[in-house]
Amino acid sequence: MAEGAKAAGINVVDWVDERTSLSGGARWMMFRKVPKGTNWFYTLGSATMFAFLSQAVTGVFLAMYYRPDPAGGAYESIRYVTNDVFLGQFVRGMHKWGSSVMVILVFLHMGRTFFFGAYKYPRELNWVIGVVLLILTMVMSFTGYLLPFDQRAYWATIVGVNINGTGPLIGPYLSDFLRAGPEFGATTLSRFYAIHMLLLPGALIALISAHLYLVAKLGTTAPPWIKAEQSSELRKAEA
Amino acid sequence: MLLPDKHTQHKSKYTADRMIPGAFEGETVTRRRFMTVSSQAMGGIAAASFLLPALGFAIGPIFKQPPHFWEDIGSTEDFTNNNYVPVVITEAYGIGEAGKTTAYVRQHNDAIDTDIYDRHTPYIAISTRCAHLGCPVRWVDAAERFICPCHGGVYDLLGRRVGGPPVRPLDRFPTRVKGDRVELWSGRFSVNSELKRFSPRDPGETVDGIGQYLYPSRPSARKPF
Numbered sequence: 001m002a003e004g005a006k007a008a009g010i011n012v013v014d015w016v017d018e019r020t021s022l023s024g025g026a027r028w029m030m031f032r033k034v035p036k037g038t039n040w041f042y043t044l045g046s047a048t049m050f051a052f053l054s055q056a057v058t059g060v061f062l063a064m065y066y067r068p069d070p071a072g073g074a075y076e077s078i079r080y081v082t083n084d085v086f087l088g089q090f091v092r093g094m095h096k097w098g099s100s101v102m103v104i105l106v107f108l109h110m111g112r113t114f115f116f117g118a119y120k121y122p123r124e125l126n127w128v129i130g131v132v133l134l135i136l137t138m139v140m141s142f143t144g145y146l147l148p149f150d151q152r153a154y155w156a157t158i159v160g161v162n163i164n165g166t167g168p169l170i171g172p173y174l175s176d177f178l179r180a181g182p183e184f185g186a187t188t189l190s191r192f193y194a195i196h197m198l199l200l201p202g203a204l205i206a207l208i209s210a211h212l213y214l215v216a217k218l219g220t221t222a223p224p225w226i227k228a229e230q231s232s233e234l235r236k237a238e239a
Numbered sequence: 240m241l242l243p244d245k246h247t248q249h250k251s252k253y254t255a256d257r258m259i260p261g262a263f264e265g266e267t268v269t270r271r272r273f274m275t276v277s278s279q280a281m282g283g284i285a286a287a288s289f290l291l292p293a294l295g296f297a298i299g300p301i302f303k304q305p306p307h308f309w310e311d312i313g314s315t316e317d318f319t320n321n322n323y324v325p326v327v328i329t330e331a332y333g334i335g336e337a338g339k340t341t342a343y344v345r346q347h348n349d350a351i352d353t354d355i356y357d358r359h360t361p362y363i364a365i366s367t368r369c370a371h372l373g374c375p376v377r378w379v380d381a382a383e384r385f386i387c388p389c390h391g392g393v394y395d396l397l398g399r400r401v402g403g404p405p406v407r408p409l410d411r412f413p414t415r416v417k418g419d420r421v422e423l424w425s426g427r428f429s430v431n432s433e434l435k436r437f438s439p440r441d442p443g444e445t446v447d448g449i450g451q452y453l454y455p456s457r458p459s460a461r462k463p464f
Contacts, residue, residue, distance in 0.1 A: 172457050
């Protein structure tokens with residue numbers, strides 16, 4: 001019985017692999033050589049990615065209840081999730097606190113990359129993609145903050161949009177774009193909602209994929225305190 | 240057959256001269272090249288046909304001025320010329336309470352008002368939107384100051400900054416008198432530190448000196464008169 005189930009499982013995997021050759025890609029991605037000295041700091045990138053996945057999953061389930069209605073419906077739907085839905089407060093709490101966790105992890109990951117010198121040749125492009133990911137994470141936090149549509153969300157967004165507007169020349173037009181008009185209006189909330197749950201998640205997934213591809217392609221760097229080792233034969237030959 | 244050396248010989252623009260198989264007399268572009276360019280152009284046109292309207296859809300509100308109205312704010316007897324009375328007005332429609340804002344209103348007073356008295360401001364209506372980052376200021380009677388709760392902006396009786404981070408005085412609304420009723424126009428205007436009038440700017444944007452050019456007037460928010 002167990003033998004048969006195992007054989008069936010192997011058959012299914014083989015059937016898929018024969019038609020996709022996915023196993024080669026999976027091996028290329030997962031069984032990489034890592035340099036000597038690799039330590040716990042190297043897990044910060046994966047931790048950030050899992051924070052993002054947590055945000056994505058909890059966000060999808062929150063979207064099942066949320067209504068981007070500025071005339072009271074948005075606040076009411078959040079109140080309903082928090083107070084009445086089974087595990088609603090827990091899932092919303094994961095999304096709310098998870099966003100802070102993700103921002104903190106992004107900065108720790110960035111700090112690790114900087115202090116280990118891991119942004120240097122040939123990994124500059126991955127640093128650039130990482131900076132774009134940092135900016136997108138911040139925009140994600142900014143647009144998500146409005147969605148509960150309570151007093152704190154409303155005034156924080158007013159202040160945030162106006163900070164954005166203090167950029168010379170294009171600032172005023174950018175804040176008009178964010179608000180969908182000169183004042184916080186009827187479509188500002190739905191605009192933030194669309195940016196938060198449609199535009200940015202797609203961009204983030206695409207850029208995280210590129211980021212991971214480059215990590216797998218280029219490999220990771222050794223910590224700066226690890227010196228290159230010479231083989232004993234080479235040392236003898238040089239002497 | 241002798242093939243011409245590509246590097247030394249001058250390249251003809253005719254494919255027949257370049258000895259490309261299947262070339263026509265007088266043909267300047269290979270069929271392979273023509274197919275490549277035309278299929279890429281068609282892809283570009285197809286993408287532009289949904290991207291450009293979507294982009295216009297998203298940035299359209301930048302160019303559109305929302306409607307403003309005269310709003311009745313009370314009787315002429317409700318206001319004095321030496322102290323402010325708060326009135327609630329609607330600035331954005333369709334979002335319930337969130338679209339409402341407060342203005343402080345008093346009669347124009349030649350003894351204290353330094354700006355010109357004209358038909359646009361028989362009553363001085365000061366917006367409560369802080370000129371720093373847009374929090375709501377309140378009038379504190381004892382101190383005779385407008386005070387912002389967020390970052391400590393302080394303004395005097397005329398709405399001019401006397402302390403804290405704001406970069407210009409508080410915005411104002413045009414007013415008019417109809418019979419014994421006072422009406423307020425929901426489209427605001429901004430003033431510089433000399434209370435000279437400008438088209439409405441967002442908070443945090445100065446209109447003094449070079450500021451009026453660094454933070455230009457927008458098509459969505461024109462001067463109300």
